[in-house]
Amino acid sequence: MARVIVVPGDDVAGKPSEFTYNDAGKTVSSVVGIYDEKEGVARVIPLNGRYDPHIDDYVVGIVTEPRHGGARVDVNTPFAAYLPTPRSYNFGDVITARVKDVDEVKSVILWEDRKVPSSGTVIEVSPVKVPRVIGKKNSMVDLLKQLTGCDMLVGKNGRIWMKGPSDAAVARAEKAVLKIAAEAHTPGLTERIKEYLSKE
Amino acid sequence: MSGKGKTDLIVNGKRLDGRKPEELRPVKIQAGVLKRADGSCYLEWGENKVLAAVFGPRECLPKHEQDPYRARLLYRYNMAPFSVEDRKRPGPDRRSQEISKVSREALERVVFLENFPKASIDVFVEVLQADAGTRCAGLTAASVALADAGIPMRDIVVACAAGKVDNEIVLDVNKIEDNDGQADLPIAILPRTGEVLLMQLDGILAPEEYKRALQLAVEGCMKVNELQRNALREKYEKLADAGEQKE
Amino acid sequence: MIVMEINEEILWSVKRDAIRALIEAGKRSDNREWNQFRAIELAPDFVRKAEGSCFIKLGNTQVLVGVKFAVGVPYPDTPESGTLMTSAELVPIASPIFRAGPPDEDSIELARVVDRGIRESKMIDFDALCITPKEEVWSVMVDLHVLDHDGNLLDAASIAAVRALLDARFPKYEDKKVIYTEKTKKKLPLKDVPVSSTFAKVGSALLLDPLLEEEKAMDARVTIATTHEGNICAIQKGGSGSFTLEECEKLASEAIKAGKEIRKQHLK
Structure with missing residues (x-):
């Protein structure tokens, strides 16, 4: 089925799901996104947006407030998440973790925290672009790692940690990721990224 | 609004800028x-130039304005x-x-604020050049900026004045x-339903005139709503079949 | 008003080391030379209703400058001179860390530094702005409206302000009233065209026209305004780091060079 760009207020076919709502029996898009209908359900993939936490998300966070028995961690949500943990952290430590719980006021509890090696860098893209940065079966992120020699951890919250053999390598990787995010919805992106990274 | 009713603003069915009575100024x-x-x-x-920007959902400051049930707009x-003209x-x-207040109230039930408890969605409108109708231009631009930011809403709110x-x-x-006119009625609506979300009046209108002005x-x-929707679609026009976009 | 949001601050603190390392290796993330300006796009007369205006895009930094004229009473100690006032607004649309409120020290510094470059170069012939001595003089009001902050607001605002002043035209003045809807062909009486150049110091590296990420990583910066004759008319050092004497001289001569280029390309 051909994919169509919808904007808030557009009627769509299919039962309502995330990013759509029910208006007197009609399904309506609530965001700017790409729409298609699958098995009777309206699917809208938003083209922009901040991180909306869900249980089990793998995220890259930054410790903002170490505490006894845990830490407050910034995961790119309006307010910091809480991580109960026996490990001790410092302000600015970069970690990966999983979302254990999200309550009704969107407070996030994390677990399965791991500190990443120090001296890497963290960049941010819109969370809606993350699937493209990862690619089908990790194809895109593997390509990036291979062609830049960098190690990368991609968080569902739009944060990407990377560390490389040289600062130039990291800079290349960073530019490539931003390029993917900017062109996420165009065809032939994988080829273009291959080309882009082979040039420099 | 001086309301003196100057009588040379419409001559032979044409306004001073050449428009017909029911014609809009050009909008981009x-x-x-x-x-x-x-x-x-x-x-x-027309000659209005406005720039709208949206940040959010983000931390709500000052903290005492946080609402546990919904985002603050x-x-x-x-x-x-x-x-x-006279430097402001x-x-x-x-x-x-006042304009900030009535504009915010036009958007409060349209944006799905309940999706972002305790957070804030911040909308800023800067008028760079003014030529009457700035509150309508501003709210129209703000709605597009909200959609551009990915903030979920019921529809794209649009405003216009008669x-x-x-x-x-x-x-x-x-x-x-506006300077020499007799009445000015700015409104904002939810296009899907025609609900009126903002409405103000300066001047005097007989009931029939009010009805006609609303219409x-x-x-x-x-x-203008068509133009808003097109502008958003155009931004992502490069999209083709993003077959690789999987969740 | 600027309130450091935890979100913004935290990301920069993690990136700072990586950015510094890149710069110490002699590179900039946009591949520029240390003494190279970003691409400049000017849209003169952007606000046609104002007496003068210019929109600038310096890389991704975007600033709109407007010039308004009014007739007022001169200062008592300069009864036959017009006046200049420069203000800046760091409006919230320009950055997630700008919040609405009265001008803070950054917007005040921005306004005063741009003003100094214009005033000290003697760009405007203030005596020619006199209408009636001791009673009526023209006052020129420059407003810097920052729209998108990606580094080096100082030079962006300054270049746009100078362009706006070069193109500004007096409104009609009749029977003691300014008629803003009627612009004359008369331009400001101008004697110079100042250009400002800002350098950031990161470690031992010096960078002209710093990006936002370079400003976040810098130890100090200096803005140097130069005249068309190649003299220096205004300087502002900012940040808590320091410059050596050699660096001060080196940057002054670079600023003169950069000034000539910008004047040639954009400020005729």
């Missing part, structure tokens, strides 16, 4: 024009000092604060007409 809309903001929109409406309408001193004046000039009901008054303003709104 561009989505996504700022790097730092989460969503943005630049809009030209902040709307700040501001005019650049050079946007008007920087900072909010009473007019700007007025009474030279004893005739006209659509979309410009500055000259004209709604027509104007629907025309």
Whole structure:
């Protein structure tokens, strides 16, 4: 089925799901996104947006407030998440973790925290672009790692940690990721990224 | 609004700028024009030039304004000092604060604020050049900026004004007409349902005139709404079949 | 008003080391030379209703400058001179860390530094702005409206302000009233065209026209305004780091060079 760009207020076919709502029996898009209908359900993939936490998300966070028995961690949500943990952290430590719980006021509890090696860098893209940065079966992120020699951890919250053999390598990787995010919805992106990274 | 009813603003069915009574000024809309903001929109409406930007959902400051059930919506309408004839001193004046309030109230039930408890969605409108109708231009741009930022909403709110000039009901008054006109009625609607979300009146209208003005303003709104939707679609026009986009 | 949001601050603190390392290796993330300006796009007369205006895009930094004229009473100690006032607004649309409120020290510094470059170069012939001595003089009001902050607001605002002043035209003045809707063909009486150049110091590296990420990583910066004759008319050092004497001289001569280029390309 051909994919169509919808904007808030557009009627769509299919039962309502995330990013759509029910208006007197009609399904309506609530965001700017790409729409298609699958098995009777309206699917809208938003083209922009901040991180909306869900249980089990793998995220890259930054410790903002170490505490006894845990830490407050910034995961790119309006307010910091809480991580109960026996490990001790410092302000600015970069970690990966999983979302254990999200309550009704969107407070996030994390677990399965791991500190990443120090001296890497963290960049941010819109969370809606993350699937493209990862690619089908990790194809895109593997390509990036291979062609830049960098190690990368991609968080569902739009944060990407990377560390490389040289600062130039990291800079290349960073530019490539931003390029993917900017062109996420165009065809032939994988080829273009291959080309882009082979040039420099 | 001096309400003196100058009688040479419409001559032979044409207004001073050549428009017919039911004609809109030209409107141009561009989505996504700022790097730092989460969503943005630049809009030209006749000689009006406005720039709207949205940040959020983000931390709600000051903290005591946090609402555990929904995001706070902040709307700040501001005019650049050079946007008007007599330079305006920087900072909010009473007019700007009133416009901010009624504009925010137009959006509060349209944006799905309950999706973002305790957070804030901040909408900022900067008027760069003013020629009457800035609150409508601003709210129209703000809606596009909200959509551009990915903030979920029921529909794209649109605003437009009708007025009474030279004893005739006209659509979309410009500055000259506003100065010597008899009434000005800005409204904002939810296009899907026609619900009126913002409405103000300056001047005097007989009941029949009010009805006609409302009707004209709604027509104007629907025309501008098309342009809003196109502007958003255009921004992502490069999209083709993003077959690799999987969740 | 600027309130450091925890979100913004935290990301920069993690990136700072990586950015510094890149710069110490002699590179900039946009591949520029240390003494190279970003691409400049000017849209003169952007706000046609104002007496003068210019929109600038310096890389991704975007600033709109407006010039308004009014007639007022001169200062008592300069009864036959017009006046200049420069203000800046760091409006919230320009950056997630700008919040609405009265001008803070950054917007005040921005306004005063741009003003100094214009005033000290003697760009405007203030005596020619006199209408009636001791009673009526023209006052020029420059408003810097920052729209998108990606580094080096100082030079962006300054270049746009100079362009706006070059193109500004007097409104009609009749019977003691300014008629803003009627612009004359008369331009400001101008004697110079100042250009400002800002350098950031990161470690031992010096960078002209710093990006936002370079400003976040810098130890100090200096803005140097130069005249068309190649003299220096205004300087502002900012940040808590320091410059050596050699660096001060080196940057002054670079600023003169950069000034000539910008004047040639954009400020005729």
